[in-house]
Amino acid sequence: MARRAFQAVILGPPGSGKGTISERIREHFGLRPVSCGDLLRGNISRSTGYPRSVVQVHTLALHFPLDTVLELQVPTAILQQRLTSRWLHPGSGRIYNTEFNKPLVQGVDDITGEPLTQREDDRPKTVARRLDLYAECTKPVIEYYTKEGILHTFSGSQTNQIWPDVFNFLKDHIKTLPDQLEGPHNA
Template identity: 30%
Template sequence: MAVNGAVERLVFLGPPGAGKGTQASRVAAHLGLVKLSTGDILREEVRQGTPLGQKVEGYMKAGDLVPDPVILEVMEAAMTRAGGKFLLDGFPRTLGQAESLDQLLAARNWSLDAVVLLEVPDEEIVERLTARRVCPRCQRVYHLIYDPPKNDEVCDECGTPLVQRPDDQEEVIRRRLDVYRAQTEPLVAFYERRGLLRRVNGQGEVEEITRRILHVLGEA
């Protein structure tokens, strides 16, 4: 932590569908940090056609995972642009990436202030995601419980019957949760051993969850 006690560098972990991106944005804004989301940064490099972006695009087009050294290079550049004050969302994803991140931070005399783990039970994630529907015509997204269309499963904007994305089907969600757990458990143990892990209950209202996160960070 910095001399004045301000939080400058955070990692956010949490299962898909836990609302991690939303909370990461809110907490970053509150603390004056730049939110660095791996997916967004990779897409932006590709869009700008940078040398790194061209490398990334090559892997994506071939349907391959972007290898760790490339991801690290992209993230290092982004952390530097952020002036060392950032919230990492979606990185590190594996123990190997966490170890590389440590080396990268140490080389700059930076350290992590905390790692926030947003916890939501599988059953609730399945319930949240399987209720999502999208309009195949105008792409508007609905939620059958929290943001339902006015008429049964028909788009409010254009009257088109809503569909469920293949990604939002229960089997697919459960598989993603299994992959997440297998990848993340070693990471959780790694940060817990260093006393950096902060577990936060990710169930409830958006504002309340933000408050809990700021509280465990000593910021509220």
């Protein structure tokens, strides 16, 4: 009998570290992450829609039953600072942050020397609206997953604070793990 793959969702506001946590999960557990943000942007560009409501989440659950939902909680002030400090090299998708991952020359991509841009989504007024919208839209989804008994919340102000707890939780909950796992170092 074939074993079903471990399926999880990571919820968190913009800038909470979902991409970084997903990459570390891939690295340590060999699971393949799918970025909802990338899917959402693709669906918007194709005008094909995206599941945002509890009804849509419930419908998805019928086809893709989840083992767990990981919620990342990061203080709003930190998210605002993190997002408004983010700059992008449009050609490659490389992301810089003026707080903790600065380019060698301000405003310039380290590899190509081309100018960096700031996404409209990362400008201060837009960031505030995005965080409010996330809280409003996600509250019923979080309540749904809480009632289902599969929501697990991880809090901190930095991904490196959250990651060890996520690692230990997954290590205890994924049934198809190799016998030896590398510890929760910060990738």
